[in-house]
Amino acid sequence: MKHLLVVPSLLAGLALTSCATTPSAVSAAEAPKAAAKSDAKADEAAQRKKQRDVEYAKLALEGARMEAESDARNSRNAVEAAERELRSARTEQEHFEKTVVPLELDERALSVDGARQNVAEAKEELVELEAMYAQEDFAKTTKELVLMRGRKRLEMSERSLALAERRALIAREFEHKKRAKEHAERVIKAESGLEDARARAKKSAFDRQTALLKAEHALEDAQRALDAAPSGA
Amino acid sequence: MLQCFAAPALAALAVLPALLQSGAPASSSASAAQAGAPVGKDSELSKLGVEQRDAAQRALGVEDVRARVNLASKWLLDTQRPDGAWGAGVIDSVQFIGFSVETYYVFQYGANSLAFMALSSVEATPERDAALQRSLQWLLDARMPKRGNDWDVDCSWAALYGFQAMVGASLDARFAAPELAERIRRRGQELYALLEKNQEPLGGWGYYEGPAVSRRPTWSTSFSTSCVIPALVRAKELGWAVDEKVLARAVRYVEQCKLPGGAVMYDIRPIPRRPGESIDNVKGSLGRMQVANWALRRARSPGVTDDVIRAALEDFFEHHQFLDVARMRPIPHEAYYANAAYFYMFAHCYAAQVINELPEAERAAWHKRLRAHLAKVQWDDGSSIDFPNMSCMRTAGTAFSILAYQAGVPGAKRPL
Numbered sequence A: 001m002k003h004l005l006v007v008p009s010l011l012a013g014l015a016l017t018s019c020a021t022t023p024s025a026v027s028a029a030e031a032p033k034a035a036a037k038s039d040a041k042a043d044e045a046a047q048r049k050k051q052r053d054v055e056y057a058k059l060a061l062e063g064a065r066m067e068a069e070s071d072a073r074n075s076r077n078a079v080e081a082a083e084r085e086l087r088s089a090r091t092e093q094e095h096f097e098k099t100v101v102p103l104e105l106d107e108r109a110l111s112v113d114g115a116r117q118n119v120a121e122a123k124e125e126l127v128e129l130e131a132m133y134a135q136e137d138f139a140k141t142t143k144e145l146v147l148m149r150g151r152k153r154l155e156m157s158e159r160s161l162a163l164a165e166r167r168a169l170i171a172r173e174f175e176h177k178k179r180a181k182e183h184a185e186r187v188i189k190a191e192s193g194l195e196d197a198r199a200r201a202k203k204s205a206f207d208r209q210t211a212l213l214k215a216e217h218a219l220e221d222a223q224r225a226l227d228a229a230p231s232g233a
Numbered sequence B: 001m002l003q004c005f006a007a008p009a010l011a012a013l014a015v016l017p018a019l020l021q022s023g024a025p026a027s028s029s030a031s032a033a034q035a036g037a038p039v040g041k042d043s044e045l046s047k048l049g050v051e052q053r054d055a056a057q058r059a060l061g062v063e064d065v066r067a068r069v070n071l072a073s074k075w076l077l078d079t080q081r082p083d084g085a086w087g088a089g090v091i092d093s094v095q096f097i098g099f100s101v102e103t104y105y106v107f108q109y110g111a112n113s114l115a116f117m118a119l120s121s122v123e124a125t126p127e128r129d130a131a132l133q134r135s136l137q138w139l140l141d142a143r144m145p146k147r148g149n150d151w152d153v154d155c156s157w158a159a160l161y162g163f164q165a166m167v168g169a170s171l172d173a174r175f176a177a178p179e180l181a182e183r184i185r186r187r188g189q190e191l192y193a194l195l196e197k198n199q200e201p202l203g204g205w206g207y208y209e210g211p212a213v214s215r216r217p218t219w220s221t222s223f224s225t226s227c228v229i230p231a232l233v234r235a236k237e238l239g240w241a242v243d244e245k246v247l248a249r250a251v252r253y254v255e256q257c258k259l260p261g262g263a264v265m266y267d268i269r270p271i272p273r274r275p276g277e278s279i280d281n282v283k284g285s286l287g288r289m290q291v292a293n294w295a296l297r298r299a300r301s302p303g304v305t306d307d308v309i310r311a312a313l314e315d316f317f318e319h320h321q322f323l324d325v326a327r328m329r330p331i332p333h334e335a336y337y338a339n340a341a342y343f344y345m346f347a348h349c350y351a352a353q354v355i356n357e358l359p360e361a362e363r364a365a366w367h368k369r370l371r372a373h374l375a376k377v378q379w380d381d382g383s384s385i386d387f388p389n390m391s392c393m394r395t396a397g398t399a400f401s402i403l404a405y406q407a408g409v410p411g412a413k414r415p416l
Helices: A002-018 A028-133 A140-228 B002-006 B010-020 B029-034 B041-057 B062-079 B101-121 B126-141 B155-170 B178-198 B222-238 B244-257 B286-298 B306-318 B321-326 B343-355 B360-375 B391-407
Strands: none
Touching (some): A028 A140, B062 B101, B101 B126, B101 B391, B222 B286, B286 B306, B286 B321, B286 B343, B306 B343, B321 B343, B343 B360, B343 B391
């Protein structure tokens, strides 16, 4: 904020200086004197410009420092995010391999065993029911209705078993492999992402140093130009 | 069975207050709740175990029994309607919402059949004879029960007990006038026809539809089947048109329900229920064991020896607390081993009947043990109930108690 306050005061000073002389006061006899005055005005303007350049260079240096802080923060955040993503990808990959795959395979196996047991029970019940019904030739239609349910239940149980076995096979032979590959790809991608983030951070640090250096040099140059100007101007 | 379990408990909450005002027996769940005693199943079971022993020690003599039977009979006479019936053939408990409309009527018919048999077993008086006549007229005049709907086959209860009542009436000399005897036989044959129509392929009778909805039901239970077998045997002896095969199927069904160890399956299953706290454990089949042994003995099934009957009765008394703790519980099968409240009176009635299949010399001691458990649940007004909902349950419960008491009274008529 200091620089912002300096600029208006300089401009006000210049305005007051311009009101000190008027063209109506100049006469032909005084022409050499007038020319000298004109040179002095030009010198004053040049001095003012150099003064301003110094102030502008100071402002630019401050901006460059702020920009550098922001870039450094962004680079640090990007690297940390990439590290987190890599940790997460590796954890999930390990969890999938050590926990999810065995759990899902066990669940599938249980499902197959349960379906197989249902088939066995349906078969046993049907055989027993047929044997009980066969004891006497009686209520044939009703018996057939019940036996049909029993036969259909056995058929559905067998189909359920076949489905459970297919689901287990698909899980083992396709889904788990596909998901394992997806986890591996995610880890590779996260590793690449971290490398990129670190490289970008390095490049960004370099660019920041360069930009700061340029700004500092620009201020030095402006200050030097101001200092080199004739002091009486 | 879904419908059986669907009956909600709410109804009991509405019924219990009324019961509590009318002299509940000390051991009932209702009075325990009223007294603020713990009513959890475990605490009740423990309490009932003590009560069971006390009850056995308080065994009643025959004269005490007569007094109790008189009180129960008086309750029947007091509550009989002018048309001869007990209860109403309509829903009078919200616990039975959802059943077929016909079911309320067939429950009434079944309960009236039991009440008729109970009254016919007690010592005759002019008042009782008149009530008995009115009851018989109602049973003869009432329309024949029908199947309620696709799943509700509760008409079986009317057929099972109506048929028994008609067989009992045929054997009672008070109804031997030719015209009346013919009406009794005709109604008996009509009820038999309903039984024959609804005998499921495996030979039993049930009250709900089974795995397939069909004109002939496909599910049955051991106890409903057992209860009618002795009447079928007697009907054949009376010369009624009872198909030998119908009886043989029913007997075979009950024989197949018997499990090693003495338990009797609730319903026949190609593969029995899993062991554990199952209704098919001895502790869940205490009543079914008695009715099955009684039925098979009457049908001369070779497997039911005196020792088998004794063992089942010993189990009945040893594990009696499982019936005690279930009694008056509003949700069917909610107690240990899936015992239901309504097992209680049924179980005691048939325990009393099967005792009489043993040598005469040992019957009195068994009856003495049994009647203690009847007395302890009899209400001050003489009635008995085990399942608090429809009015027919009180009629049936009181009738079961009379039939059980009377089985142990020397010289009493035995219509079952």
